[in-house]
Structures are given as structure tokens and as C-alpha cells.
Amino acid sequence: MRPARREGVPITILLLSAALLLPAGSGNAADPGARGEANRAPAALPQKLALLHGKVVTVTKGIHIGGAVLLSEGRIEKVIPDPGPDFRPEGYEVIDATGLWVLPGFVDLHSHIGGSDINDMVYPVNPGLRVLDNIIPDNPLLRKAQAGGVTTILFIPGSGTNMSGFGALMKTGGKTLEEVLIRFPGALKIAQGGNPERRGGDLGLGRMGMNWLIRNALLEGKKYTEAWDAYEAKKTGKPPEMNPRLEYFRGLFHREYPVVVHTQGYQLVHATLRILHDELGLWVVIDHGEFDGGELAAEAAKRGVMVMNGPRQFRFDGEWGAFVGLARRWYDGGVKDVGVNTDAGVIPGEELFYQAAMAIRFGLDEEVALRGITINGAKAVGIEKRVGSIEEGKDADIVLWTGSPFDVRNHVILTIVNGRTVYDTRREPRRF
Amino acid sequence: MLSFLRYRELSLLLVLSLFTSSAGAEDRQLCAFRAAKIVVAPGKSVEPGFLIIDGSRVDAVIAASEAVPAGAKVTDLGDVVITPGFVSPITTVSEGTFRGGRGALPSSPAGGPGDSRSLIALSRVRAEDTVHRRLGRTGYTAFGWLPDASGFIAGQASVLRPRTGKEKTPSDLSVKESAYLFASFEMGKRWREAVEGELRKAADIVVKEEEAKKKEEEARKAAAEKPAEKKADEAKPGEKKPDEKKPANPPAAPAAKPAPPDALSDAFRGQRRLILRVRSQAAIDHLLRILDGLPKKPRMVLVLPSLPPETVQKLLERRDIIEGVILAPGLDTASETSVLVPAARLFAEGGFDVAFTPLADSIAGHASIPLHLAEMVKAGMSPGTVLAAVTTVPARYLGLEGKVGSLEKGASASFAVHDGDVLGGSARLLAVYVEGIQVFSDDAATSRVAGEAVK
Numbered sequence: 067m068r069p070a071r072r073e074g075v076p077i078t079i080l081l082l083s084a085a086l087l088l089p090a091g092s093g094n095a096a097d098p099g100a101r102g103e104a105n106r107a108p109a110a111l112p113q114k115l116a117l118l119h120g121k122v123v124t125v126t127k128g129i130h131i132g133g134a135v136l137l138s139e140g141r142i143e144k145v146i147p148d149p150g151p152d153f154r155p156e157g158y159e160v161i162d163a164t165g166l167w168v169l170p171g172f173v174d175l176h177s178h179i180g181g182s183d184i185n186d187m188v189y190p191v192n193p194g195l196r197v198l199d200n201i202i203p204d205n206p207l208l209r210k211a212q213a214g215g216v217t218t219i220l221f222i223p224g225s226g227t228n229m230s231g232f233g234a235l236m237k238t239g240g241k242t243l244e245e246v247l248i249r250f251p252g253a254l255k256i257a258q259g260g261n262p263e264r265r266g267g268d269l270g271l272g273r274m275g276m277n278w279l280i281r282n283a284l285l286e287g288k289k290y291t292e293a294w295d296a297y298e299a300k301k302t303g304k305p306p307e308m309n310p311r312l313e314y315f316r317g318l319f320h321r322e323y324p325v326v327v328h329t330q331g332y333q334l335v336h337a338t339l340r341i342l343h344d345e346l347g348l349w350v351v352i353d354h355g356e357f358d359g360g361e362l363a364a365e366a367a368k369r370g371v372m373v374m375n376g377p378r379q380f381r382f383d384g385e386w387g388a389f390v391g392l393a394r395r396w397y398d399g400g401v402k403d404v405g406v407n408t409d410a411g412v413i414p415g416e417e418l419f420y421q422a423a424m425a426i427r428f429g430l431d432e433e434v435a436l437r438g439i440t441i442n443g444a445k446a447v448g449i450e451k452r453v454g455s456i457e458e459g460k461d462a463d464i465v466l467w468t469g470s471p472f473d474v475r476n477h478v479i480l481t482i483v484n485g486r487t488v489y490d491t492r493r494e495p496r497r498f
Numbered sequence: 499m500l501s502f503l504r505y506r507e508l509s510l511l512l513v514l515s516l517f518t519s520s521a522g523a524e525d526r527q528l529c530a531f532r533a534a535k536i537v538v539a540p541g542k543s544v545e546p547g548f549l550i551i552d553g554s555r556v557d558a559v560i561a562a563s564e565a566v567p568a569g570a571k572v573t574d575l576g577d578v579v580i581t582p583g584f585v586s587p588i589t590t591v592s593e594g595t596f597r598g599g600r601g602a603l604p605s606s607p608a609g610g611p612g613d614s615r616s617l618i619a620l621s622r623v624r625a626e627d628t629v630h631r632r633l634g635r636t637g638y639t640a641f642g643w644l645p646d647a648s649g650f651i652a653g654q655a656s657v658l659r660p661r662t663g664k665e666k667t668p669s670d671l672s673v674k675e676s677a678y679l680f681a682s683f684e685m686g687k688r689w690r691e692a693v694e695g696e697l698r699k700a701a702d703i704v705v706k707e708e709e710a711k712k713k714e715e716e717a718r719k720a721a722a723e724k725p726a727e728k729k730a731d732e733a734k735p736g737e738k739k740p741d742e743k744k745p746a747n748p749p750a751a752p753a754a755k756p757a758p759p760d761a762l763s764d765a766f767r768g769q770r771r772l773i774l775r776v777r778s779q780a781a782i783d784h785l786l787r788i789l790d791g792l793p794k795k796p797r798m799v800l801v802l803p804s805l806p807p808e809t810v811q812k813l814l815e816r817r818d819i820i821e822g823v824i825l826a827p828g829l830d831t832a833s834e835t836s837v838l839v840p841a842a843r844l845f846a847e848g849g850f851d852v853a854f855t856p857l858a859d860s861i862a863g864h865a866s867i868p869l870h871l872a873e874m875v876k877a878g879m880s881p882g883t884v885l886a887a888v889t890t891v892p893a894r895y896l897g898l899e900g901k902v903g904s905l906e907k908g909a910s911a912s913f914a915v916h917d918g919d920v921l922g923g924s925a926r927l928l929a930v931y932v933e934g935i936q937v938f939s940d941d942a943a944t945s946r947v948a949g950e951a952v953k
Contacts, residue, residue, distance in 0.1 A: 388938070474923035475876045
């Protein structure tokens, strides 16, 4: 048997990475800032907007026909269920939403459109890689996603390797990295089967090999985390050597951010639950979860593991001779906060609402589907206090639609991200 | 959303399935289904109404306020929409690895690789195939089916319907054995030469036939107009013999031998529809040049890719050879800054009949069609035109106008039941009936087919 490839990092890269990770003025490599950016408040913006007379679908606090939503400094300042027809707040630019639906921006937790090149496949596991270095704000695919009402994505590396790196939570609107970034790391990306199969002769062609590679890397990361924890708790005198390849595991094992897992089918979903959740104690989000993965819905629900189903929204069950709605299957099995994704650009990011419409067509309740592309995704990755619904204090990510997004003949009129208009069909050609 | 009605609807559907699944063609039983809306054909609907079926055929669609025929079993489906089952002009989803269309068939007069004009698709249907059962779950109830459309003359498509469980032989799936001849035009040199050669041959055969027929007709006319003439060797005594150098009346032209049966020549005779797939703009230009050089042109339906407006305009000017078009529904979004008007809409606005194939020729592609139909409405096509593209227009291309794709009197009782507007994209498919037999019903409780799966 050929020996496994040695996973070492040249010294020059170590030094360079250490320099990049150290925040200015900080001499301590264990500073939280060194492991990544914490939740960032949106940049303050001068636009004050009042969206009036529309059908305000808050997702979490009911529907207000003729309601008003006031935006200020990049936040939702106020939601007024029944302001009356003559309501005109002073100092606000008024947008008349009569006849339109006012929804929160959608959240897509499986997206590859935030920047460039999403796979580096020399090594089968790559915990040191990060999309932070790849983000391209305001790129054409993000601009298209805005036209589909998507305002937040989890931009993750691809599934070319079992552990492809750390993704970032970001907005689809914004011109600079600072404007778009919500949180880095957003999540670790793991792919447990299918795409990452190594066909060049090294370990990882089969499921045993792939899961070993994942476990091995995570156990190494766990050991690294425990060593730093012991040092920080003053149980040891000398700090461990900083390893940029393992550094982000510390936040992972502290459950500051989750692992999102490209996993589907009974076998792989079972391995996800058993290894990542039960054995390693991680905060796990199942992405895809297709084919017969939904047979483990009760197990996932028991563990509080959330599921973002897609892009396949149905499969043909040969035994029963029927189409099975996959999101519906998860929901029926107990995952009541099921979500839906696109795997953009496998499915274009702007078609997230199509995905939800398909989930509805194959049996998911409409209200669940709406939550599935808004608050459920936000909750799955811990940013529900910022996005995913129209509530006072949350980010001003609002989208105006011609009607229900689940009648896909409707389209977006206006997309606002962080309180700034990024797409307006009253002034520019439609992008979708 | 209709979730509060779902259980009631579905329990009614379950009851219904007990009635109709046992109703074969031999048990003529009038069944009247009440629905909130019944789409009889694009642009023609009744709301609310009764769909009355008599065995395997539609008997009538009447307003709910009218009396149903005496003796009809009435079922109120609730707040649902009934539409004709969708019709696919070309479906090649097949079991296993069909390779029809490759290699010469012994009975093919043309022979040669890629020319299977004598192949009738029905001959490739096997009793154990499950694909036609699966397709019944998608809302489609008729398909112009080919096992393999990759040869340059791929064969004659058969119109199949989904399996109902009542079939005894594969032929029982057939609605029409030979619907049209399918061919493809590609830009590879050998391909171009092969297609051009066969088109020219077929055109020449038909032109010669017509000329021979014309001569025959002229000779017959001439013989009927003039009195019988004396034969040259029967001159009476005393009469000068006619100049022996004078030629005798030319012999009548021999009766034209009928050409051997040839599906491609039939297309030039106007006896069979030719559906020709063209994959690129360059191929379209080349094809038009070839056709313009033929002594006779077939009328054909073109299967086209996404095209820019100027190419659409070029084709709109060729009504002399183009009967209609088949496209996949999809928004052309090549530009990041604007939604281009899709070719389908331009063709429809230009007066061409447009039929849609599923975006992907797979079970999933067929199941996803409502989403893409909704997209086309979003892109500006009228709902009636979009619905026609999956019902009456493909029915016509298959030679089954009035028989499938609509719920007019006498049409096949093949229809789909939805919980909302099918053109919205998210309406659930609740049930599918083929010739009066339920082949699919959605079970709300378990997302699986209630009762026994249809074999």
C-alpha cells in the first residue's frame, strides 16, 4: 500500500500565515481575532427608507397587510403593522409598496458564488484553506442572486475534497470585503462522499478511507484545541506551537461556528451524525441530505441537527412508484426547521425561490418553505439575530416582490442589503 | 395554500381510485369529476365545472350549475384544477442502454450507420420497462417516444402513454405506432454530407414520381380527348401507306413504379411529418442553403436550441418549409444585466406554433416542467400559448389533434389534477389519469402512493 501523502506545510507559508493571522498590535496568537472575525455590525449608511403599504411578510411575527417597514443606518428600525394610509414618516425616502410583497432577504447556506476557485485538491483534507482569500464582492453571480431575492449566503469551498476549508457568511450586496462579510469562519465544509472520491491512487477512494481522513483531521484538530484550552486555562506553562492549518478548529470545537456537511444517502448521513455529532461533539448542519438521507430524519431531529435540503427536491421511489418530496420527508420525520439550498451555481443562486417552489410542489407546506429559505438557514449557522426575518434591530435586508415568490411567475422589484438598494428594476433592466 | 383542504381532497381521490382503477374500457361507466376549474384546452376553461368521462374518453365538460347525466358517479374533488395531461413531442428517456438508430437494419432500404428510417420506436418497448410507469407520475400522459435520437435519421417516433397496469403487451402502450420521422442536422462534414445526400435523394424520388404522374395524367387526358386513331399497319386498300418514316404514335409512358416505402420520401410527399433537430446557428444557415437547393422541399418541424432574435427572424420568414418549432423552455440569461426575450416568445409572437420539450430529457425533467412553464409566462409568453406548448401543439405534431392534449369531447380521458394553477410552478400534482384510469395519486400522509403501486 502506498504511504499516505505527508500533510506538512512549508515553513515560509507558516510564517506568512502567522503574520496574516496576527491582528495589528496583538502579540498573542491565541487572541480570538487571530482565529477569525466575530459577527460584524454592518457599516453605517445614511439611507433612511420607508417601505409603505405593502404586504409585509415578517416570517416570524406574522403578516401585515398595508404595513410599514422603516430602515435606518443599515438596520430595520421599525415595523408598523397598521400605520394607516396617510402615514408619512419624516426624513425617510418613501417607497410605495402598494400591491407588492415585502419579504426578508433569503438565506442560502450552500453557495459557491461568493468568489473564485472553490477547490484545491492536492490534499484530501484542507482545514487551512479559507474562502476569505477568494471573496469577490459584487461579482456578476452575486448580482444575479440579488435579483432572486437572496441577500445572505454561506460561501463555501467545493466538495472536491473531504474537507475543503472554511467558508464565510456574507451578503450578496456590498462593494468591499468589509461591507459583505458577516462572519469568517462561517463554517467548516466537509464532503463525505461522491465528489471527493480520490481516483489518483491515494487513500480516499472509498467511504472507509474518506471517513478516516475526516476523523483523523478532526481528531488532530481536537487535540490541538485541547492543548490551547489547557494553556489558556493556565494548566500548562508553555503555549502550543501555532499551526495555521489547525487554528480554525479551535472555534469549531468551541462551537463558535458549525460544520456544514455535503452528505446524502442513508449511509453517509448516518456517518455524519455518528462521527461529527456524536463522537466529536460538533455543531453540525446537513447540506443536501438527498436520496434516502431523509430516512434518518428522526435521528437528526433528536440531535438537533438542522438540514438544508437541495438542490434535488425529489426522488423517484422505485419501491412505491412515486415521487418523494425530499424536504417534506425531512419535515415529516421530525426536522421541523428544514431548509432549502441551491448549491449555487449548480442551480443558479437566483433560483433559490424556485427550489422552495419545487419543495412545495412535492409536498412541503408553504409556510415551512418560506422559513426554509429565510430564518431556518440563519438559525442553522447562528446569525438569526441579524438576518432571516423582518424584525426590529435586524439587518435591513429587504426584498420587494410582485407577489408570492412561490408563484415563480413573480419577480423581484427591489433588493435592499444592509439598508442600501442594490437592485432596482424601476431604474435598471431586470436581471432575472 | 390549500393544506386545510388537502386531506379532504385526497380522501376523495382515494375513494375515486377505488372506482376508476377498476374501470377498464370494457366497463363503460360515466364518471363526473367536479373541480374548481377545468382547463379543456388552452384558452378554454370552465370554472367550476364537471369533467364527465365515459370509460376511456371524455364525454363532456360542463359548468357545475348544469345537471350531470343520469347515472353518472359524481365525485367532488374540491378546490383543484384539472388540466389535460401534458404531451411531450420528443422523449427519449428509456430503460437500460437502448441503441436504436445505430447501424443498418436489414429492412432499411437506405442502410448505413445512423440511418434508421425504418425503425419504429414501439419495437423497442419491452414488457418489463418501468420508465413509462414513472413518466406517468410527472403529469405527462402522452409522449412522442424514441429510444435514441442520436443517429442522423433516428427513426419513427411512436406515441406512447404511461402504463396503467392493464397492458398485456408492450403494444398496448401505443397511442400511435408511427407519428413522425426524426432526424438531426449537425455541422460535422460527414454528417452534413449524409443528411444532404439523403434529403436530395428523397426529393429526387418524389420529384420523379410527380413528373411521371404528371406525364401519365397528360397522356390519359390526351387519349380521352382524341378519337382512337388507326394503327399505321392497318391502312385500307387504295390508301397510301403512311410514310413509313413517319413515326408512329409514341407509346404511352409506362406507369410509374411505386417507390419502395421510405419514411423520408413520405415527408416530401406530405404524408409524414419530419421533425429535424438542428443544434446551432451555423447548422441552421447551412440547412437552409441545402433546402433552398432542393427541387422539392419538405415541410418540417424544427427542434431548436436557444437562438438570438436575428436568427429567429430568419426562420420566421421561412414558413414555406417550417411548420412549427420545438424548444426547451428556458430563460436566456446570457447577459448579466438584462433578461433576454427567449426565442420561444419571439417565435410565438411571430405566428409560429411552439411546442416545449422538458428542459432535461429525464424523469426529473418531465416532473419539473411546471417550473419552467411558469418561467416562460414570467418571460412574457401568454399563459394560453405556454399551456398550448405542452398540450395541443405537440398533439398536432404527433398527428393526434383532438385526441390528446385537450379535454374536448371524444378526446382521451387523460388528465392531471393540481392543487392550484399549474403555471405558478409550485402547484402540487395530486393525481394523474390515463384513459380514465388513475396512474398516480399523491398521498399526503406518507408522501407515497396510497395502496398498491401500479405495476
